[in-house]
Amino acid sequence: LRRNPGEREFHQAVREVLETLGPVLERHPELAQRRIIELLCEPERQIIFRVPWQDDQGRTRINRAFRVEFNSALGPYKGGLRFHPSVYLGIVKFLGFEQVFKNALTGLPIGGGKGGSDFDPKGRSDAEIMRFCQSLMTELYRHLGEHTDVPAGDIGVGQREIGYLFGQYKRITNRYESGVFTGKGLDWGGSRARREATGYGVVFFTQEMLQAHQDHLEGKTCIVSGSGNVAIYAMEKAMALGARVVACSDSDGVVVDWNGIDLERVKRIKELERGRIRVYAEGKSGVNYLEGGNIWEVPCHVALPCATQNELTADDARALVNNGCLLVAEGANMPCTPEAVRLLRDAGVLFGPAKAVNAGGVATSALEMQQNASRDSWSFAYTESRLREIMAQIHHQSFETAERFGLPGDYVAGANIAGFLRVGRAMASLGLI
Numbered sequence: 001l002r003r004n005p006g007e008r009e010f011h012q013a014v015r016e017v018l019e020t021l022g023p024v025l026e027r028h029p030e031l032a033q034r035r036i037i038e039l040l041c042e043p044e045r046q047i048i049f050r051v052p053w054q055d056d057q058g059r060t061r062i063n064r065a066f067r068v069e070f071n072s073a074l075g076p077y078k079g080g081l082r083f084h085p086s087v088y089l090g091i092v093k094f095l096g097f098e099q100v101f102k103n104a105l106t107g108l109p110i111g112g113g114k115g116g117s118d119f120d121p122k123g124r125s126d127a128e129i130m131r132f133c134q135s136l137m138t139e140l141y142r143h144l145g146e147h148t149d150v151p152a153g154d155i156g157v158g159q160r161e162i163g164y165l166f167g168q169y170k171r172i173t174n175r176y177e178s179g180v181f182t183g184k185g186l187d188w189g190g191s192r193a194r195r196e197a198t199g200y201g202v203v204f205f206t207q208e209m210l211q212a213h214q215d216h217l218e219g220k221t222c223i224v225s226g227s228g229n230v231a232i233y234a235m236e237k238a239m240a241l242g243a244r245v246v247a248c249s250d251s252d253g254v255v256v257d258w259n260g261i262d263l264e265r266v267k268r269i270k271e272l273e274r275g276r277i278r279v280y281a282e283g284k285s286g287v288n289y290l291e292g293g294n295i296w297e298v299p300c301h302v303a304l305p306c307a308t309q310n311e312l313t314a315d316d317a318r319a320l321v322n323n324g325c326l327l328v329a330e331g332a333n334m335p336c337t338p339e340a341v342r343l344l345r346d347a348g349v350l351f352g353p354a355k356a357v358n359a360g361g362v363a364t365s366a367l368e369m370q371q372n373a374s375r376d377s378w379s380f381a382y383t384e385s386r387l388r389e390i391m392a393q394i395h396h397q398s399f400e401t402a403e404r405f406g407l408p409g410d411y412v413a414g415a416n417i418a419g420f421l422r423v424g425r426a427m428a429s430l431g432l433i
């Protein structure tokens with residue numbers, strides 16, 4: 001705490017991991033001796049820089065940007081960039097720390113990092129977004145490389161932003177280095193199924209959890225917070241597997257549609273028009289729009305928080321439990337507060353932690369890197385089948401590790417321990433670096 005003052009979300013993420021690692025250090029004293037945990041909590045490198053840009057009125061604007069290169073024991077730093085006014089060092093560090101464990105869990109050769117800026121893309125013109133991305137990359141490019149650091153998208157950074165960032169990287173370096181970014185467009189080095197991967201992966205993991213407990217997704221009522229990249233494709237796959245999705249949201253409000261969410265309508269509003277979710281209810285009968293409403297009060301069997309950190313509190317967890325919720329799986333990073341997690345688990349709700357549940361996005365990013373390295377392009381079906389296998393493997397590892405350490409059913413401990421063992425052993429092998 002003294003070493004990283006004010007970084008609230010980072011403290012929260014580290015505490016949650018440390019609380020589960022006791023049993024590992026008892027069995028692996030060699031990792032304790034080398035102080036691997038302390039090393040893991042200290043990023044290898046942190047870059048903070050200013051991003052000056054001009055708005056459409058010709059005024060100079062100044063934002064702050066970050067890249068935290070957390071750990072490269074398993075491969076190049078890998079993790080997204082977030083554009084949101086709430087971004088500061090504590091958010092980027094929490095995301096980077098989580099990323100190290102998540103990437104280790106995928107079994108793929110990727111280290112962990114994260115970045116972003118306090119730039120607010122909402123209401124900005126396309127030209128402003130482009131100028132901002134170009135200015136940011138004019139500094140960031142020198143820290144990147146397909147063998148060094150490979151960013152992707154996150155909140156506020158989708159394919160449009162990746163395009164402008166990658167374009168500026170290409171221009172400055174004079175290299176068409178496809179592997180330096182993931183989440184690219186299909187025509188310029190992207191992977192099929194990357195856009196869908198995080199959301200689909202969330203639902204594959206949910207399905208694995210239910211199957212491991214002699215249950216299934218078919219016929220379950222499901223709610224999904226957010227209506228961005230992760231939320232939309234989690235809804236799509238949940239529906240495809242027979243669940244009934246009845247609610248989604250954005251930071252303004254919640255839509256509840258008991259006939260089942262019309263996903264094409266959500267995609268049109270969010271992906272094409274870049275509009276607000278309240279538009280969903282306009283001219284559509286049988287839909288409730290709750291401005292400032294709380295999605296967690298909508299009765300459901302399965303709840304998938306897919307918006308942002310700490311969006312599901314202890315009161316929300318109580319509401320879910322009282323309404324008979326069976327399973328909560330974290331699509332967003334750290335969406336449940338520690339009290340909420342405790343409450344859900346004490347009440348017997350199956351709980352899937354973000355590190356495991358939403359790892360499908362970064363796993364498919366690693367598959368995009370594989371395709372770029374071999375100058376290949378795989379089919380949607382093949383890429384999705386790889387994603388499905390990876391999610392089943394992550395579930396198996398988390399489930400089995402929890403059992404092996406005497407904590408059956410504890411996916412939080414299972415995922416933390418399995419991720420820690422892979423990255424910790426690699427760090428020990430590489431020596432003090």
Ligand code: NDP
Nearest residue numbers: 154155156198226227228229230250251307308332333361
């Ligand atoms: P998007 O920007 O596409 O969507 C984010 C959604 O969450 C929007 O509906 C947004 O609503 C809502 N939201 C964002 N911030 C807040 C807030 N402070 N309060 C309430 N709602 C908010 O982002 P993604 O879907 O890509 O990311 C969502 C989560 O998933 C994040 O936690 C991200 O780190 C995580 N994640 C994403 C991956 C990916 O591949 N994209 C991979 C792994 C994790 P509004 O428009 O009103 O802001």
